[in-house]
Amino acid sequence: xxxxxxxxxxxxxxxxxxxxxxxxxxxxxxxxxxxxxxxxxxxxxxxxxxxxxxxxxxxxxxxxxxxxxxxxxxxxxxxxxxxxxxxxxxxxxxxxxxxxxxxxxxxxxxxxxxxxxxxxxxxxxxxxxxxxxxxxxxxxxxxxxxxxxxxxxxxxxxxxxxxxxxxxxxxxxxxxxxxxxxxxxxxxxxxxxxxxxxxxxxxxxxxxxxxxxxxxxxxxxxxxxxxxxxxxxxxxxxxx
Numbered sequence: 667x668x669x670x671x672x673x674x675x676x677x678x679x680x681x682x683x684x685x686x687x688x689x690x691x692x693x694x695x696x697x698x699x700x701x702x703x704x705x706x707x708x709x710x711x712x713x714x715x716x717x718x719x720x721x722x723x724x725x726x727x728x729x730x731x732x733x734x735x736x737x738x739x740x741x742x743x744x745x746x747x748x749x750x751x752x753x754x755x756x757x758x759x760x761x762x763x764x765x766x767x768x769x770x771x772x773x774x775x776x777x778x779x780x781x782x783x784x785x786x787x788x789x790x791x792x793x794x795x796x797x798x799x800x801x802x803x804x805x806x807x808x809x810x811x812x813x814x815x816x817x818x819x820x821x822x823x824x825x826x827x828x829x830x831x832x833x834x835x836x837x838x839x840x841x842x843x844x845x846x847x848x849x850x851x852x853x854x855x856x857x858x859x860x861x862x863x864x865x866x867x868x869x870x871x872x873x874x875x876x877x878x879x880x881x882x883x884x885x886x887x888x889x890x891x892x893x894x895x896x897x898x899x900x901x902x903x904x905x906x
Contacts, residue, residue, distance in 0.1 A: 671872070673700035678875060678902060687902045690733055691740075692780055694898035698881070701869045703862050705895045706785055712778035714760050718753060720781040727751045727784040730759055731897075732767050736774040738899070743770040749784060785896055789845060789854050790883035793863055795825065795870035797877050797903065803870035807832075807863055809841040810883040817841075825867030832863035845886070854886045858893040877903035 674697050681689055689697070695705040707724055710733055711717035721728055732745030740746050744766035747759040760779060767774055790810035798804045803825035808814040821838040823831050836842065836856055845854040862884060870876055878901040886893040 670700045670702065673697075674869070674873060678873065681902060686735065688735060688738065689900040689902070690735065690777070691731065691898060692733065694879075694900040695895065697869070697900060698895055698898055701865055703865050703881075703895055704858075704892060705898070707783040708780050709782075710778055711781050714757065717756060717760055717779060717781050721750075721753065721756055724781060724783055728756075729782045729784050730756070730763065730779045731782065732763050733777045733780050734767065734774050735777075736771055737767060743767050745770075782896075785885045785894060788885040788887045790896075791845075791859065791886055791893075792880070792882045793866050793884055794881065795866050795876070795879040797870070797874055803867065803874065805835070805863060805867040805870065807835045808839060809844060813839075813841045813844075823867065825871040827864060827867045829860050829864045832860035832867075833857075835863060836860060852888045855889050855891055855893055857889075858891075859884070859886050862893055862895070875903050877901050 677693055677697050692708055692710050695708050699705050709720045711720050727749050729748040730750060731740050737743050737745055745763050747763060750756050750759055763779060764776060767776055792808050792810050792814055794806040796804055801824055805823050805825050805827060806820050808820045813819045819840045821835040823835055833856065836859060845856060847853040866879065870879060880899045881895045882897055884893050884895050
């Protein structure tokens, strides 16, 4: 835990030193990984040559996403490609992503792209945390997609919370049957998911300078096969 805290402090301190309050996806995942939250392998490529080299290390298929502090919604800017299965596809996707983002926001600072381990289809959920001015660190959980966007189907807890608290959060949402398994599906790995929720709460509690944290989505596999954060965003509070 000491090493984990040290790593998180280093990342936050460097961001503050550079007067940066929103971490890149890669930096956000580094914070989560240091804290014991499973993340898919994610590497920064500043140009196409680096992207090709990293892709050969990670192996196809893979996903790439634009890396820019000016593009909080990568999907909206058409800055994401998944299921890339060859170097030819990677070359095409790299150029398309950069062009799409340039059209979306011409003055965006594009650092490069992140080349990421591709995750197979799974049930997707969202785990977040924020610093409430009255109550402190608060954790939120929901299924991803229309469950959150249309039905506002969320559960909340104050942090820190236990793994048992996290399990209760999962079971409270109306969409819980999706995780239990419907139409013959196997149940999702609720234990792994509860562990992630508990760790997110602990992280937000111990680092109040983390103003907001969103992991959207977390891919939750069948029971016993774990859950992995596929995207993450951390926003730091500004000094007063």
